[in-house]
Amino acid sequence: MIQIFMDDVYSIRTFRLDDKDRLLAQANNSRVSAYLLDAFPFPYTEQDADAWLAIAIDQSPKTLFVITENDQLIGGTAFYPKNDVYHLSAEIGYWLGETYWGKGIASKTVHTLVNYIFTNTHLIRLFAGVFSNNPASARVLEKNGFVREGYLRKSIIKRNEILDEVRYGLLRQDWMDAFEKA
Numbered sequence: 001m002i003q004i005f006m007d008d009v010y011s012i013r014t015f016r017l018d019d020k021d022r023l024l025a026q027a028n029n030s031r032v033s034a035y036l037l038d039a040f041p042f043p044y045t046e047q048d049a050d051a052w053l054a055i056a057i058d059q060s061p062k063t064l065f066v067i068t069e070n071d072q073l074i075g076g077t078a079f080y081p082k083n084d085v086y087h088l089s090a091e092i093g094y095w096l097g098e099t100y101w102g103k104g105i106a107s108k109t110v111h112t113l114v115n116y117i118f119t120n121t122h123l124i125r126l127f128a129g130v131f132s133n134n135p136a137s138a139r140v141l142e143k144n145g146f147v148r149e150g151y152l153r154k155s156i157i158k159r160n161e162i163l164d165e166v167r168y169g170l171l172r173q174d175w176m177d178a179f180e181k182a
Contacts (some may be wrong), residue, residue: 002062004116006108012065012077013114015056019066022073023049026097034159035134036095067096067109073099077113081123089125090117094140106140114144114175124172132164133158141168145178 003013013105024046026032033042041048066076074094082089094109116121128146130137142148146168156163 002065006112009069010105011068011071012060012112013068013071015053015064015066017053017057019073020046020049020053023032023052023076026074027095028126029098032095033096035131035137037092038158040095049162050173063090065113067094067105069100069105075109076098077109077124079113079117079126081121088123089127090121090123092128094119105139107143110140110144114170115179115182118175125169126166127169130166130168131158132166134135138166138168141170144170145174146170148175163177 001014001016003011005011024044024179026044027040027049028044030042033040033044048172064078065076066073067077075094076130077094079090079091079092082091092110092113094106094113096106096109114126117126123139126146127149128141130141138148147170148166149169150167152165152167155165
């Protein structure tokens with residue numbers, strides 16, 4: 001099992017079967033799913049949780065993680081390595097249960113995930129897409145050194161609303177330079 005502590009309370013770790021009840025409780029929220037791809041459904045059912053846990057627990061190498069408070073699931077984060085000509089890049093993502101919004105946990109999570117990726121993989125570039133109606137997520141990325149690289153107009157259809165997507169990127173060298181200065 002991988003577990004990386006952010007501080008005395010929060011960590012990211014690999015999924016376990018006993019995360020199921022907390023996953024259902026945090027993920028089955030229309031406000032949480034509003035900012036995520038449709039692959040993260042609402043309602044979030046027991047079958048969805050079982051399917052996700054089967055994937056997350058069996059995958060290798062591990063790229064899917066739980067965000068925890070005192071080792072209890074409060075959200076999730078992941079990185080998705082790309083292939084072909086993009087094989088040195090990965091997309092990152094993160095979500096938190098609604099009661100954990102606005103507490104700085106997402107920023108700590110992204111910092112921890114990025115540090116893990118750049119310390120343990122050969123990847124040189126990370127990127128993330130943010131729905132234009134989610135400025136809080138954009139701030140999380142910006143606080144962690146991600147740079148706005150593009151704006152995809154009317155590229156998302158979520159709940160019958162057409163949205164723009166803001167694309168952010170971070171290079172390993174920029175992260176390492178900032179880390180050395182800190």
